[in-house]
Amino acid sequence: MTPRALVVGASHAGAQVAAGLRQHKWDGDIVLIGDEAALPYQRPPLSKAYLAGDMAVDALAIRGADFYAKQEITRRDGAVESIDRAAQQVELADGARLRYDRIALCTGARPRRLNAPGEDLEGVFYLRTSADVEAIRVAARTGGRAVIVGGGYVGLETAASLRKLGLEVIVLEAAERVLGRVTAPQVSAFYTRVHAEEGVEIRTGAAVEAFAGDRRVQEVVLAGGERIAADFVIIGIGVLPNTDLATTAGIVVDDGVVIDDRARTSDPLITAAGDCASHDMARYGRRIRLESVPSAGEQAKAAAATMCGKTKEIAALPWFWSDQYDLKLQIAGLNHGYDEIVVSGDPTRDRAFTCYYLREGQLIAADCINRPRDFIFSKQTISSGKEVDRAELERTDSRVGSSR
Numbered sequence: 001m002t003p004r005a006l007v008v009g010a011s012h013a014g015a016q017v018a019a020g021l022r023q024h025k026w027d028g029d030i031v032l033i034g035d036e037a038a039l040p041y042q043r044p045p046l047s048k049a050y051l052a053g054d055m056a057v058d059a060l061a062i063r064g065a066d067f068y069a070k071q072e073i074t075r076r077d078g079a080v081e082s083i084d085r086a087a088q089q090v091e092l093a094d095g096a097r098l099r100y101d102r103i104a105l106c107t108g109a110r111p112r113r114l115n116a117p118g119e120d121l122e123g124v125f126y127l128r129t130s131a132d133v134e135a136i137r138v139a140a141r142t143g144g145r146a147v148i149v150g151g152g153y154v155g156l157e158t159a160a161s162l163r164k165l166g167l168e169v170i171v172l173e174a175a176e177r178v179l180g181r182v183t184a185p186q187v188s189a190f191y192t193r194v195h196a197e198e199g200v201e202i203r204t205g206a207a208v209e210a211f212a213g214d215r216r217v218q219e220v221v222l223a224g225g226e227r228i229a230a231d232f233v234i235i236g237i238g239v240l241p242n243t244d245l246a247t248t249a250g251i252v253v254d255d256g257v258v259i260d261d262r263a264r265t266s267d268p269l270i271t272a273a274g275d276c277a278s279h280d281m282a283r284y285g286r287r288i289r290l291e292s293v294p295s296a297g298e299q300a301k302a303a304a305a306t307m308c309g310k311t312k313e314i315a316a317l318p319w320f321w322s323d324q325y326d327l328k329l330q331i332a333g334l335n336h337g338y339d340e341i342v343v344s345g346d347p348t349r350d351r352a353f354t355c356y357y358l359r360e361g362q363l364i365a366a367d368c369i370n371r372p373r374d375f376i377f378s379k380q381t382i383s384s385g386k387e388v389d390r391a392e393l394e395r396t397d398s399r400v401g402s403s404r
């Protein structure tokens with residue numbers, strides 16, 4: 001019988017696993033199963049160029065339909081509901097059963113729900129899929145005031161895109177600063193300043209308790225009773241990994257499907273990659289679930305190799321990006337546990353600077369805003385573990401010429 005690889009979830013990780021299987025000469029069927037009826041598409045533009053109307057829907061596709069045809073990758077619409085590991089079969093929502101020799105779980109993540117009263121009113125949105133953005137764009141067409149709940153990257157990018165469309169925008173953040181989970185206070189203050197300059201009102205310490213309106217949302221109610229008028233609302237308060245399939249199949253899950261450096265799960269026939277996976281990272285000495293396109297791609301390449309009986313370890317340094325207005329933020333590494341910050345440039349005045357994160361004198365991460373060379377320098381320095389000279393990091397003129 002022809003060997004068959006099933007890839008469950010057809011987005012960044014799934015598309016890369018399918019392509020990687022052919023690169024590694026998988027000699028058999030590849031079935032890419034996805035429950036969004038579209039070619040695998042890029043998610044990052046959803047809160048950026050695509051929402052702002054600067055990108056056509058066709059440009060979202062990761063690869064054209066001809067790629068999958070040429071590579072003999074069968075795309076199948078539908079949701080996988082269960083995995084029968086003893087019979088080596090999966091069952092889809094329409095009742096079909098497919099046998100498998102290998103599986104890659106690339107089921108990604110879904111928005112974390114606020115679960116506040118009134119959340120099901122018309123005009124309250126989450127932003128994860130292209131369908132979500134279509135609905136938001138319809139709401140944005142009539143202008144008015146958008147209230148964004150959550151001051152993380154997705155919330156702030158959405159604010160910038162909606163400003164570009166001419167809407168009035170308010171961001172409500174429950175914590176004391178935006179991006180509080182992921183950046184230093186200096187970087188949070190920088191984004192707060194820039195958004196204010198661009199006309200976005202950011203309110204911190206603003207916990208949303210409910211949404212009010214008659215069929216359609218009209219107000220956001222804060223803890224304490226204050227009511228904020230809204231024409232529509234977008235909630236962006238993080239995501240949860242889609243792990244039900246793995247859990248019910250008895251695969252080890254701990255805030256994500258647990259994988260090793262070769263994307264192997266607790267079942268030797270099953271790999272996992274992307275937002276649904278929790279990776280035991282030797283570099284950090286602990287398990288981390290990353291939510292980024294580069295990590296999904298890196299893990300997917302390792303998964304494809306493993307499925308073909310080859311070895312490719314997930315080794316690349318994690319990195320991320322965020323685009324807001326004219327600001328291109330590139331982040332190298334993870335800043336968990338930093339004990340010192342060195343800032344190059346003046347975030348209180350400029351629109352280009354770098355915030356370096358050190359632990360015990362070692363560079364562990366950097367947020368580089370409109371400083372692409374600092375980003376390359378940081379990636380190399382962190383990866384090599386080389387000593388850093390604080391004075392060199394601070395010097396604004398050392399790489400500043402490269403900043404745009």
Ligand SMILES: Cc1cc2nc3c(=O)[nH]c(=O)nc-3n(C[C@H](O)[C@H](O)[C@H](O)COP(=O)(O)OP(=O)(O)OC[C@H]3O[C@@H](n4cnc5c(N)ncnc54)[C@H](O)[C@@H]3O)c2cc1C
Binds near residue numbers: 009013080108290319
């Ligand atoms: C608005 C937005 C902006 C972002 N911006 C950036 C950015 O600037 N940079 C960056 O690096 N990252 C960004 N991200 C994060 C990035 O998009 C994710 O890290 C990436 O999409 C992860 O890819 P994935 O394939 O693991 O999962 P996902 O993209 O979540 O895809 C999983 C797919 O599997 C499907 N699925 C789930 N369960 C099943 C099932 N049982 N059967 C069949 N199909 C199933 C899902 O419907 C989905 O289509 C952004 C995300 C969002 C939402």
